[in-house]
Amino acid sequence: MSTVLVIGAGGVSSVCVHKMAMNKDIFSDIHLASRTRRKCDAIAASVKECTGVDIATYEIDAEEVPAMVNLIRQVKPSLVVNLALPYQDLPIMDACLEAGVNYLDTANYEPKDEAKFEYSWQWAYHDRFKQAGIMALLGSGFDPGVTSVFTMWLKKHKLKTIRTLDILDCNGGDHGQHFATNFNPEINIREVTAPARHWENGEFVETPAMAKKVEFDFEAVGPKNMYMMYHEELESLAKFNPEMERARFWMTFGDQYITHLTVLQNVGMTSIEPIKYKGVEIIPLQFLAAVLPKPETLGETTKGNTNIGCIATGEALDGSGEKTFYIKNICSHEAAYEETGNQAVSYTTGVPAMIGSAMMVQGIWTGVGVFNMEEMDPDPFMDMLNKHGLPWTVEELPGPVEF
Numbered sequence: 001m002s003t004v005l006v007i008g009a010g011g012v013s014s015v016c017v018h019k020m021a022m023n024k025d026i027f028s029d030i031h032l033a034s035r036t037r038r039k040c041d042a043i044a045a046s047v048k049e050c051t052g053v054d055i056a057t058y059e060i061d062a063e064e065v066p067a068m069v070n071l072i073r074q075v076k077p078s079l080v081v082n083l084a085l086p087y088q089d090l091p092i093m094d095a096c097l098e099a100g101v102n103y104l105d106t107a108n109y110e111p112k113d114e115a116k117f118e119y120s121w122q123w124a125y126h127d128r129f130k131q132a133g134i135m136a137l138l139g140s141g142f143d144p145g146v147t148s149v150f151t152m153w154l155k156k157h158k159l160k161t162i163r164t165l166d167i168l169d170c171n172g173g174d175h176g177q178h179f180a181t182n183f184n185p186e187i188n189i190r191e192v193t194a195p196a197r198h199w200e201n202g203e204f205v206e207t208p209a210m211a212k213k214v215e216f217d218f219e220a221v222g223p224k225n226m227y228m229m230y231h232e233e234l235e236s237l238a239k240f241n242p243e244m245e246r247a248r249f250w251m252t253f254g255d256q257y258i259t260h261l262t263v264l265q266n267v268g269m270t271s272i273e274p275i276k277y278k279g280v281e282i283i284p285l286q287f288l289a290a291v292l293p294k295p296e297t298l299g300e301t302t303k304g305n306t307n308i309g310c311i312a313t314g315e316a317l318d319g320s321g322e323k324t325f326y327i328k329n330i331c332s333h334e335a336a337y338e339e340t341g342n343q344a345v346s347y348t349t350g351v352p353a354m355i356g357s358a359m360m361v362q363g364i365w366t367g368v369g370v371f372n373m374e375e376m377d378p379d380p381f382m383d384m385l386n387k388h389g390l391p392w393t394v395e396e397l398p399g400p401v402e403f
């Protein structure tokens with residue numbers, strides 16, 4: 001039985017809070033705070049209708065550390081679940097340190113003026129969290145999150161060491177819009193337009209954004225073009241699996257998405273450099289995000305499946321030589337919407353955020369300091385994935401997949 005305080009009221013938060021309310025035996029008291037109170041109230045109303053559970057709501061600017069500390073002291077949670085944006089990670093961690101409360105998030109800290117996607121800022125909090133006797137769990141979404149847990153599960157049960165790892169993220173959903181992103185547009189476009197980086201022979205190798213394209217036939221979706229890009233779990237996976245020769249991340253994009261993005265980039269609309277317009281300073285990417293469809297409005301129209309998984313090749317645990325395994329989850333946009341009112345991209349992130357929270361509040365995953373998902377026992381998390389809407393399968397492939 002525990003009290004949790006969730007920050008942020010977007011699509012991911014909506015799924016996580018619905019799922020927490022469906023597990024009242026674990027999350028007895030749920031509080032939800034965000035910049036726009038109205039959005040918290042809408043989630044609370046939907047949760048009440050779906051589950052009968054009451055959620056307390058608050059308005060907060062999570063970048064105001066003293067206000068966050070006051071809210072935490074008022075609510076007295078055992079865990080703060082950060083489902084706002086990556087920019088708020090450090091102020092929320094500061095507030096948790098001051099109030100002495102555990103912390104969880106789904107995306108690494110990003111400074112507003114640089115697209116870096118690295119853990120350095122948050123890893124630097126390790127000693128302070130340790131001294132305060134509290135725990136921070138970083139990246140408990142799908143990728144990062146489940147992809148890290150999938151990899152560590154393979155390493156616990158199938159492979160002694162991993163030689164190569166490919167993470168394949170396919171969204172086969174169609175939302176019927178000309179151009180829209182399935183999670184926060186500003187973060188999504190920063191991620192996609194950043195140079196690609198992959199891990200090879202002990203270092204990150206940088207290549208131009210979206211330069212490497214491969215067609216792959218995804219189960220429950222069909223053939224799709226996927227592009228190599230950087231994704232933050234590569235950093236923690238390389239840190240905790242130093243034997244890996246190569247680790248890459250791939251994401252699918254349709255031709256229509258690429259065409260729109262290329263034009264927007266060419267005309268400067270994806271820039272994060274501030275410009276002056278009629279005397280007002282604006283950031284083109286933030287303006288673009290404001291005119292694009294809100295991800296939380298895409299649920300009703302999105303049809304199809306996501307298919308996200310890891311292909312790992314390495315030395316088999318049973319001494320039978322080199323083996324290759326493919327571990328994945330397939331999630332239906334329609335089923336996700338029916339259950340929580342949100343499409344599968346929010347669902348596949350919100351469910352693992354709930355499960356990571358359950359691991360922490362039940363004392364199944366413990367520690368003092370700042371941790372990544374790779375450092376925790378994958379088994380109880382994998383069990384909960386099967387029980388709470390994200391079942392996974394693992395199969396042995398005939399050999400390494402070359403692309």
Ligand code: NDP
Nearest residue numbers: 008009010011012035036062084107141142143144183184
């Ligand atoms: P949304 O943009 O839909 O929601 C973000 C929410 O945070 C909004 O409610 C927003 O408020 C709130 N917020 C923004 N700034 C502040 C602030 N200063 N104080 C308080 N609240 C604030 O994003 P998503 O739900 O799509 O994504 C949530 C997080 O999940 C992001 O960090 C994203 O990067 C991460 N993510 C992780 C994935 C993974 O697999 N690991 C996959 C997808 C997303 P307002 O309503 O006023 O704008």
